[in-house]
Amino acid sequence: MGALTDSRKRLTADHRLPIPSFPPPSPPPPSKRPKLAPFPSSLDPSTSASPPPNPSPQIIHAVAAASTSNTPGPSSSSTPASSPLPNRRRLPPPPPFKRPIHGPQRVLRAFRFDGPARPHAAGPSWSSPSSPPAPPPRSLGLEQYVELVNSVSHPAPPTPNAIPDAAREKEAVPLEVVAIEEDGDERKQQDDEEEVVRGSVVVRRVPLYKELYEASSRKRDAKLKTLEFEVRLAEEGRLGLERLAEVLPRISPKKEEVPEPFVPLTDEDEEIVREALHGRNSRERLAVHEPSNIVITREILQCLNNQEWLNDEVINLYLDLLKERELRQPSKFLRCHFFNTFFYKKLISGGYDYKAVRRWTTKRKLGYSLIECDKIFVPIHKEVHWCLAVINIKDKKFQYLDSLGSMDMKVLRILARYFVDEVKDKSGQQIDALSWKQEGVKNLPLQENGWDCGMFMLKYIDFYSRNMDLIFGQKHMRYFRKRTAKEILNLRAE
Known part of the structure; x- marks a missing residue:
């Protein structure tokens, strides 16, 4: 187990520091350093800025020799032949730009897609210390998805440079989804297709397949066809009545008012007169006129029946x-x-x-x-x-x-x-x-x-x-007999 530890330490040291061309110095005394040390300063600028505390002279000399050997130039010491590890694999060069990493991130605000990305989503920096820091990477949010959908469904014109930048910014309106609670009085059932255009996104309240299914079912429903026919028939009838109301006063003669002596009797008056003229008790008093002291019995009033002489x-x-x-x-x-x-x-x-x-x-x-x-x-x-x-x-x-x-x-x-x-x-x-x-x-x-x-x-x-x-004339006599009987019963001429 101890031999394995020594080998790991030796490999780690060989990986960190290139071996110089001169004979190696005597091994340094054992120390309490971690088994896996960070990469040298050529990979992490933050580590190169602060050297390890109390470095030994041998390490400083080795680092200086390594930096001299890595400097490009016509020097003969930079050849691979001078390296004690000719088959050692070198690190790849840094990329020319920062590569965005598509990783899962948590949306901090509900229904808003402009929040900051999670810290762990950013990858390591491959730029040099002197280059300006690159902006944080942005995941593919709703705005980018909308732009992508619009670019596919509505391809850009052949001359995109003709559209000014201000117009492009105006077209790309950010979309914010808001839940609206409608009042009971303003809430309406809308069975027809309803589309709301907000920015450049078409929002459907009912899925398209459901709308098509309902439309086809309405066409096949016999009751709905019957109702549609009745509604159309009622509408045409209403329009016909409106036209008739406009034309009727011009084609129909004006209704003449009935003269007062010919006003017809009501059903109630007809019943009263019939009972008075055809009742059983002939001596019943039907009317008494006190100014003239005239008493009208049923027997006297019956002279107003048809085919009777007046008394x-x-x-x-x-x-x-x-x-x-x-x-x-x-x-x-x-x-x-x-x-x-x-x-x-x-x-x-x-x-x-x-x-x-x-x-x-x-x-x-x-x-x-x-x-x-x-x-x-x-x-x-x-x-x-x-x-x-x-x-x-x-x-x-x-x-x-x-x-x-x-x-x-x-x-x-x-x-x-x-x-x-x-x-x-x-x-x-x-x-x-x-x-x-x-x-x-x-x-x-x-x-x-x-x-x-x-x-x-x-x-x-x-x-x-x-x-x-x-x-x-003669045709009015039957009516006049009933009217006279009514006026006598009421003791009031009209």
């Missing part, structure tokens, strides 16, 4: 309701007076008797004088037929309306005489009413059966009090 109670109550309507809305209706069905009979009871009806029209009782009215309506009953006479003070004439188209001048002359006596008795004025025009109204709507004369008479009064033309 005095229904006609007189309806005329009182027309007067109340005028007092509610005086600006909407003419100022009128409505005599009841007993006035004309009382007036002609003795041939002509003004005193019999003198107290019927006192101002204290009515609140106005007949001379102040626009029109005065007088119902005329001829046994089985109803007619109407009108004292038209506004137009200064006497009018006679018969739904059968007949004319009775005697009625108009009696009413002219009455009006002269009335004005003279109440106001003391003398008017020449006998000279006013007496006529039968032409173009009257006529009845076409034997039971609607009373309803025609009431509608003559209703339309004239509204200052409207007589624009109704």
Whole structure:
């Protein structure tokens, strides 16, 4: 074991110091040096700067001789023949530049690729002490990988020198991956292909194979095709409705407003009228009008059924309701007076008797004088037929309306005489009413059966009090009967 140690020490010493040409000196005394000493100063500049402490004169002399022999020149001592070890292998020359070493390194900052390399990744320095220190080697990071990918997928143009350096630096934008937390309101499901371009990297949220698979599955799905067709159909229908809404006002006539006398009854009103006209208890009180002290039972109201003659109670109550309507809305209706069905009979009871009806029209009782009215309506009953006479003070004439188209001048002359006596008795004025025009109204709507004369008479009064033309006919009589029953039940004319 001791012999092996001596041989190792001798080989180490031979490797460290070249043997000079002169005879070797006596071996130095044993020392406590390490068995493997560092290389000489020609390999490590740091070791050459500080010589070992207390060197022996023999070692100093040997080092000087070795440096003289290694100096290039025409000296004969530098030949290999002068070396005691001619077959000794010499060290290779240092490389011309520093070689980067690709070794594993730890990234110090997450998702940042500009951190320093690990210290152990740098290799030994092969440059001379006088050369400037080389920059630390950089591993192949994300920036270099992106440049490599772009150079392969997008090769550089044939003239790279034409691109300025500033433009190159601007194109090479460093990429930093950041995780973004979106709010619940702003988070949206995006099924379509979504690509975000940051710098020169295309980031896909969904892998390409998954997008292609989903696209192909959507094409093969029958339900999706049906939904797409329904959506397209609904969209076309919506566009068609929009165009129709634009064209419809131009091609359709304007809808005329329904005149007030023809407003249809609601379903509720229809049911109330049907119950009142067709109920079982005929003596049931349906309406009581206190100002005129008229009581309407089901038996009395049933005269408004189809094919029935109107009685005095229904006609007189309806005329009182027309007067109340005028007092509610005086600006909407003419100022009128409505005599009841007993006035004309009382007036002609003795041939002509003004005193019999003198107290019927006192101002204290009515609140106005007949001379102040626009029109005065007088119902005329001829046994089985109803007619109407009108004292038209506004137009200064006497009018006679018969739904059968007949004319009775005697009625108009009696009413002219009455009006002269009335004005003279109440106001003391003398008017020449006998000279006013007496006529039968032409173009009257006529009845076409034997039971609607009373309803025609009431509608003559209703339309004239509204200052409207007589624009109704036989076809409206069924509706007018129901409407009159509704107004009597409500004790309110409309």
